[in-house]
Amino acid sequence: MPSLISMAITYFKIGFFSFFAATSEVMIEQLTEKRRWLALADYAGLMSVVTPIPGPFHVNLVIASGFRIHGFAGSFVGVVSFVAPGFILAIAAAVLLFGTAAQAWLGANPGVSRGLIAAVAGLLLSAVYKLSRRILSGWGYLLVLIILATALIWRHVPFGILLGISGALYLLATIIVDSSRRPNS
Amino acid sequence: MTYLKLYLVILKVASLSFGGAYSIWTLIEHELTTATYGCEVTGAISAQNNNLAASAGAKIKFCPDDFKKVLGFSELLPGPQVNAIAMLAYRAYGITGMLVIVLALITPGLILVPTAVYLHGRATKSKHWRRFLAGATIGAIALLVLFFLKLGQNLVVPLDYRAAISAGVLVGAFWASARYRVNPLAIATVGALVGYVAL
Numbered sequence: 001m002p003s004l005i006s007m008a009i010t011y012f013k014i015g016f017f018s019f020f021a022a023t024s025e026v027m028i029e030q031l032t033e034k035r036r037w038l039a040l041a042d043y044a045g046l047m048s049v050v051t052p053i054p055g056p057f058h059v060n061l062v063i064a065s066g067f068r069i070h071g072f073a074g075s076f077v078g079v080v081s082f083v084a085p086g087f088i089l090a091i092a093a094a095v096l097l098f099g100t101a102a103q104a105w106l107g108a109n110p111g112v113s114r115g116l117i118a119a120v121a122g123l124l125l126s127a128v129y130k131l132s133r134r135i136l137s138g139w140g141y142l143l144v145l146i147i148l149a150t151a152l153i154w155r156h157v158p159f160g161i162l163l164g165i166s167g168a169l170y171l172l173a174t175i176i177v178d179s180s181r182r183p184n185s
Numbered sequence: 186m187t188y189l190k191l192y193l194v195i196l197k198v199a200s201l202s203f204g205g206a207y208s209i210w211t212l213i214e215h216e217l218t219t220a221t222y223g224c225e226v227t228g229a230i231s232a233q234n235n236n237l238a239a240s241a242g243a244k245i246k247f248c249p250d251d252f253k254k255v256l257g258f259s260e261l262l263p264g265p266q267v268n269a270i271a272m273l274a275y276r277a278y279g280i281t282g283m284l285v286i287v288l289a290l291i292t293p294g295l296i297l298v299p300t301a302v303y304l305h306g307r308a309t310k311s312k313h314w315r316r317f318l319a320g321a322t323i324g325a326i327a328l329l330v331l332f333f334l335k336l337g338q339n340l341v342v343p344l345d346y347r348a349a350i351s352a353g354v355l356v357g358a359f360w361a362s363a364r365y366r367v368n369p370l371a372i373a374t375v376g377a378l379v380g381y382v383a384l
Contacts, residue, residue, distance in 0.1 A: 015264060015265075018263065018264055018265075019263035019264060023265075046302065049298075049301050049302055050298055050301070052203070052315065052318035052319065052322060053293075053294065053297050053298055053301060054199065054200055054201060054202045054203050054208075054293055054297070055199055055202055055209075055290065055291070055293050055294045055297075056202075056205060056206045056209070056265055056266055056267055056290070056294075057205050057206075058265055059265050059267060059290070059291055059294055060294045060297075060298050063291070063294045063295055063298040063299065064298045064299075064301075064302050067298065067299040067302050067303075068302060072299055075295060075298065075299055076295065079291050079294070079295065082265070083264075083265060083267060083268065083287060083291065085264060086262065086263065086264025086265055086267075086268040087268045087271065087283070087284075087287060089262060089263070089264065089268065090262060090268035090269060090271055090272055090283065091275075091280055091283065093258065093261075093262055093272060094272040094275035094283065095275075097254060097255070097258055097272065098275055098276050106254070109380075109381055110384070111347075111380040111381055111382075111383065111384030112377050112380045112381045112384075113253065113254060113257050113380070114340070114347070114351060114380050114384045115351070115354055115376040115377050115378070115379045115380015115381065115383075115384055116257030116258065116260070116261070116373055116376050116377050116380060117253060117256065117257045117336060117339070117340065117351075118340055118351040118352075118354035118355045118358065118376055118380070119260065119354055119355070119358040119372050119373045119375065119376025119377070120256055120257060120259065120260055120336070120358075120373065120376075121333060121336040121337055121340065121355045121358070122354065122355040122356065122357065122358025122359040122360075122361075122362065122372070122376075123260060123358055123359070123362050123369055123372060123373075124207050124329065124332065124333050124336065125333055125355070125358075125359045125363075126358070126359050126362035126363040127205065127207050127329065128326060128329045128330060128333060129359070129363050130363065131204060131205070131322075131326055131329075132326055135319065135322055135323060135326065136323065136326065140323045143320065143323050143324070143327070144323060144326055144327040144330065145327075146327075147323075147324045147327035147328070148327040148330055148331060151327065151328060151331050152331065158216065159201060159211070159212050159215055159216065159328055160197070160201045162324055162327075162328065163201055163203060163321045163324045163325060163328075164321070165324070166320050166321055166323055166324025166325075166327070167316075167317040167318065167319075167320035167321035167324065168317065168320065169320060170316060170317070170319060170320025170321075170323060171313060171316045171317045171320055174316050175313075
């Protein structure tokens, strides 16, 4: 079992190098190929475990791999080390973004914010597209329409309630489909 | 006390964020972003205003203007999105507030993920539980679509040349990401440059 210090260094590296490449690729390289703390099949298994869990996927994957390697202490050390490089950068970015000079520059050039939001909207659409291709089929599309219509009509319904309704409706629909498929005895 | 409120309110958001980091943005926009007196005067809800609101039992809120700025810059910031989201707290709560947000965002994972890994093969294999979670994730897709519509609506109204260019950036960003898996950092940089030159 690796020491917590060596885990902290490795996850810090993963957090840092994910600046320049896809996080999943860096994680696979560091954890399964270089350090060999996990087998590739084990890593893939963890991916399937964390997928339905709320929260950012890669953060959850780091917690899962840290837990598998070194128990709860490993998951805590892993996630703190993974987030740390980006957090330091976020502090610098916040100081810069909300500084007087940047505020004045952004005020004089509103197109920059508009261009960024347009790019983010495109990336969001891409995330929806990728997620839909992986998850949606038959009943799923109908459920998306129902939840979307509900959220548009009753704008003040808390999203937590809508997610609960969505989960319950899907469960109910699959139970009904299962029971209708069961042969009559 | 205010930090505790901030922690709890973000913890609730994180616990419901099925479907990844964009779900967190969606939930914050829907439930925690509002234009208040503080936003109009200073552009930010001050810590003092939020302290007063929190002590009166009100929810902690973020200004729409700050939300848009941080969301826009989030893709320029490498690493996990939790750090970009933490920037929302900087003006009102400083660096401690940012730290509180990051801790709140990783807390559900720190509880649920080890439990799920530990129980792998037992509770996580419950068919009904997996179906319920799949349904909640489908609901999250619907809410992401709603968030996209809100963002898109702000970009194309009023219908002028800027709307056309914004729509072009949006479609280009989608295409580059979905079809060619271009790095989001590169896409956001191009979006900012096009905005600077043409919008």
